[in-house]
Amino acid sequence: MSEFGHIFLTFLFPLTLFTTVVAFMAGRTHRESLYQASRNGVYAVWIVTTLAILALEGLLLQGDFSNAFVYGNTNRALPGFYKIVALWAGHDGSLLFWTWIITSFSALVVFQNRNKNRELMPYVIFTMMGTTVFFATLNLFVANPFDTWMQSMGGTMMPIAAQDGRGLNPLLQHPAMIIHPPVLYIGYVGTVVPFAFAIAALITGRLGTGWIKITRRWALVSWGFLAAGILLGGKWAYVELGWGGYWAWDPVENASLLPWLTSTAYVHSVMIQERKGMLKIWNMALVIGTYLLAIFGTFLTRSGIVSSVHAFANSGIGPAFSSFLLLALIASVVLIIWRRDQLRSEEHFESLVSRESGFMFNNLLFVLATVAVMWGTLFPVISQIFTGEQITVGPPWFNTIMIPIGLAVLLLTGVGPLLAWRRTSVESLRKSFGYPFIASIVLLIAFLLAGMRDGWALGSFAISFFVMWIIASEFLKGARIRAKNTGENFLQAMGKLTMKNTRRYGGYIIHGAVVIIFIGFTGAVFNEEARQVVSVGGSFEFGGYTVKCIDKGHTQNENYRTDYVYLELYKNGRKVDDLRPQKRLYFASEQPTSEVAIYSTLREDIYVVIVGESQDGSQAIVQIYRNPLVKWIWVGSFIMVAGTILVLIPNYREKRRPVSHAARARKEVNA
Amino acid sequence: MSSSNKKVKFTVGIGIIIVAVVALALSGFKKDYAYFKTVTEVYSMGSRAYDHQLKVKGDLVKGTVVKTGAELNFQITEGGQTMEIHYIGTDPIPDTFNNEMDAEVVVSGRLAQDNVFKAERIQAKCASKYEADYSGDAQASL
Numbered sequence: 035m036s037e038f039g040h041i042f043l044t045f046l047f048p049l050t051l052f053t054t055v056v057a058f059m060a061g062r063t064h065r066e067s068l069y070q071a072s073r074n075g076v077y078a079v080w081i082v083t084t085l086a087i088l089a090l091e092g093l094l095l096q097g098d099f100s101n102a103f104v105y106g107n108t109n110r111a112l113p114g115f116y117k118i119v120a121l122w123a124g125h126d127g128s129l130l131f132w133t134w135i136i137t138s139f140s141a142l143v144v145f146q147n148r149n150k151n152r153e154l155m156p157y158v159i160f161t162m163m164g165t166t167v168f169f170a171t172l173n174l175f176v177a178n179p180f181d182t183w184m185q186s187m188g189g190t191m192m193p194i195a196a197q198d199g200r201g202l203n204p205l206l207q208h209p210a211m212i213i214h215p216p217v218l219y220i221g222y223v224g225t226v227v228p229f230a231f232a233i234a235a236l237i238t239g240r241l242g243t244g245w246i247k248i249t250r251r252w253a254l255v256s257w258g259f260l261a262a263g264i265l266l267g268g269k270w271a272y273v274e275l276g277w278g279g280y281w282a283w284d285p286v287e288n289a290s291l292l293p294w295l296t297s298t299a300y301v302h303s304v305m306i307q308e309r310k311g312m313l314k315i316w317n318m319a320l321v322i323g324t325y326l327l328a329i330f331g332t333f334l335t336r337s338g339i340v341s342s343v344h345a346f347a348n349s350g351i352g353p354a355f356s357s358f359l360l361l362a363l364i365a366s367v368v369l370i371i372w373r374r375d376q377l378r379s380e381e382h383f384e385s386l387v388s389r390e391s392g393f394m395f396n397n398l399l400f401v402l403a404t405v406a407v408m409w410g411t412l413f414p415v416i417s418q419i420f421t422g423e424q425i426t427v428g429p430p431w432f433n434t435i436m437i438p439i440g441l442a443v444l445l446l447t448g449v450g451p452l453l454a455w456r457r458t459s460v461e462s463l464r465k466s467f468g469y470p471f472i473a474s475i476v477l478l479i480a481f482l483l484a485g486m487r488d489g490w491a492l493g494s495f496a497i498s499f500f501v502m503w504i505i506a507s508e509f510l511k512g513a514r515i516r517a518k519n520t521g522e523n524f525l526q527a528m529g530k531l532t533m534k535n536t537r538r539y540g541g542y543i544i545h546g547a548v549v550i551i552f553i554g555f556t557g558a559v560f561n562e563e564a565r566q567v568v569s570v571g572g573s574f575e576f577g578g579y580t581v582k583c584i585d586k587g588h589t590q591n592e593n594y595r596t597d598y599v600y601l602e603l604y605k606n607g608r609k610v611d612d613l614r615p616q617k618r619l620y621f622a623s624e625q626p627t628s629e630v631a632i633y634s635t636l637r638e639d640i641y642v643v644i645v646g647e648s649q650d651g652s653q654a655i656v657q658i659y660r661n662p663l664v665k666w667i668w669v670g671s672f673i674m675v676a677g678t679i680l681v682l683i684p685n686y687r688e689k690r691r692p693v694s695h696a697a698r699a700r701k702e703v704n705a
Numbered sequence: 706m707s708s709s710n711k712k713v714k715f716t717v718g719i720g721i722i723i724v725a726v727v728a729l730a731l732s733g734f735k736k737d738y739a740y741f742k743t744v745t746e747v748y749s750m751g752s753r754a755y756d757h758q759l760k761v762k763g764d765l766v767k768g769t770v771v772k773t774g775a776e777l778n779f780q781i782t783e784g785g786q787t788m789e790i791h792y793i794g795t796d797p798i799p800d801t802f803n804n805e806m807d808a809e810v811v812v813s814g815r816l817a818q819d820n821v822f823k824a825e826r827i828q829a830k831c832a833s834k835y836e837a838d839y840s841g842d843a844q845a846s847l
Contacts, residue, residue: 425739427734427737435733438725
């Protein structure tokens with residue numbers, strides 16, 4: 035089967051290259067036959083990539099340990115489900131998976147536009163397939179998952195078949211980790227579609243809002259998947275890594291955050307272009323930047339550039355990625371300069387306090403955040419170049435910059451949507467923000483009196499309350515007016531209102547979710563932790579809880595051995611939960627992992643992890659954390675996804691019935 | 706409002722935000738930075754090594770891991786030189802830590818005058834995490 039895979043990949047590379055060239059020629063010559071050929075090329079590329087994926091899945095399921103990738107990422111005892119998802123657990127397989135997603139998206143875009151956008155499409159295909167060529171090259175030459183592993187024996191290389199594989203990294207054997215990579219990859223690859231249309235618009239000179247309208251949903255889908263992927267990654271780290279946190283400003287985490295930041299800037303600033311024809315170059319730059327950062331993110335995750343500059347130079351994947359990024363960057367910049375006359379703004383900013391400038395400050399903050407995260411992530415590389423020494427910055431540095439930016443963005447989340455276009459009068463400011471402002475000041479004072487002294491936490495809670503009030507009143511006000519005009523009941527009116535303008539109200543829901551997530555982040559200010567030695571029958575006090583140790587021991591299955599501690603958690607004398615933290619030793623990989631136990635409420639999480647045992651083995655040592663409000667992050671994540679889905683739904687159109695729609699509705703209510 | 710007046714306002718607004726962020730970046734840098742070195746590079750720093758927060762990378766020396774309860778001592782090696790590490794942090798010890806593992810370790814902390822490294826954080830990367838290392842196992846299967 036490895037041979038089949040090799041054949042597919044060998045075929046994929048020239049086929050993708052061919053399609054790219056034909057698509058470009060189709061764009062130049064406007065010849066229908068070439069365009070048809072390039073479209074068929076895209077479908078063919080998708081079929082070949084799918085076959086390659088199926089071949090690799092076949093190898094994984096069948097457990098062909100002569101294949102290096104299968105050997106390195108699975109073993110016989112691994113459950114079948116994990117064998118399937120091992121596809122994206124390792125380096126080579128995940129790059130092939132990347133290729134499969136981009137070819138799938140290409141095929142989807144070609145199908146969606148089979149009768150539309152005839153002018154743009156050849157160059158869209160050209161750009162998407164051009165990106166695919168790069169990944170297909172990596173798949174074939176640099177990171178080929180179909181390579182068998184060879185052993186040097188008496189001077190000759192021989193393929194070896196092992197009895198069993200090394201197993202899937204146990205840290206990856208978790209549901210969140212199973213969906214986290216595909217979700218993030220869809221987010222990454224989704225950025226390619228708006229980029230491809232932007233490039234097509236630049237090449238053809240069709241620089242109106244056409245390309246923006248076509249790609250609006252793609253940009254949002256990619257944005258939503260990036261957000262969900264990042265949050266899932268945080269969830270995975272929290273429940274699986276056992277250090278009590280969900281985010282550490284690790285380079286790999288930052289790599290996923292970067293394109294999300296620019297993408298967030300774009301989904302906002304694009305509204306100004308649609309409405310006022312402003313910021314055209316800026317939007318172009320954001321789309322291009324998001325694409326480059328998505329590729330860069332894949333590269334950062336896969337090359338090890340930050341953890342070690344030396345590994346980067348040696349891996350072979352580094353120079354390939356750098357060249358590709360540089361090429362894409364230069365081509366984009368040249369295109370923008372070439373078309374700069376057509377990208378002039380049609381209008382100008384009129385007032386510092388207006389919707390437009392709200393968006394502009396939002397963009398400024400997101401771009402500064404991007405620059406800061408990038409600077410901090412690459413600081414070892416930058417300092418190496420300038421001082422010859424690698425200097426790193428850690429979480430405190432990132433927090434110093436990102437917390438203020440985050441709070442400023444949070445404030446804009448509430449204020450921005452209520453500012454009027456062009457300029458906002460003092461009177462309307464007072465009307466929109468007067469009550470929530472007073473209310474949040476009252477809350478601030480209440481928290482101060484209650485003894486809260488942390489400035490950031492006070493600021494964050496006050497702003498969150500302010501923004502939430504504004505969002506809620508938008509829904510309530512709108513529903514009240516609609517209910518009065520149509521005779522619908524209040525909830526019905528709110529539902530209809532939302533469905534009639536999904537973009538606006540879905541946006542509010544996403545903003546509300548952001549507030550909830552920020553409240554969750556803020557809880558970290560009040561984290562507590564302690565280390566405890568526990569013996570069966572003993573108990574200790576922690577964070578307002580009593581923890582009793584009931585049992586301690588070990589069990590075993592075919593995949594791993596487990597040491598466990600069984601604790602009971604009491605609050606005010608009442609038992610609230612059982613906690614069973616474990617330490618597992620996986621046989622195939624000989625790797626131990628910690629399984630944490632979490633008692634989670636909206637108020638706080640109690641999080642326990644086994645860190646060791648006493649010398650004679652009679653007592654266990656546990657680390658216990660009290661992490662307030664963490665659950666709000668996960669709740670907010672779900673709401674955010676729901677809001678994003680709502681934004682993607684087309685507006686519901688009411689059938690116009692001029693005759694007493696309201697009267698009829700009233701009748702229905704009465705009946 | 707005249708158009709030049711507007712421009713000034715916008716420029717000032719944007720300027721203040723940018724200056725604020727740069728100021729934050731600089732103040733954050735004073736609070737938190739570390740030299741990222743390998744074991745041999747630390748030793749070649751001379752007395753400077755004692756003055757800065759360091760992140761040191763090396764391979765775990767098998768058989769040197771001594772766990773006493775939640776206490777941990779071990780050695781890392783790189784380029785033929787080894788360094789004694791004493792873990793003083795509060796985070797749980799990474800799971801990869803035991804005497805049989807091939808692991809690359811990055812420790813964060815300071816080098817004490819007795820040349821024992823006081824580590825506040827330990828990151829361990831199992832050698833097989835992403836790139837499978839096939840040496841060793843091959844013999845076993847033959």
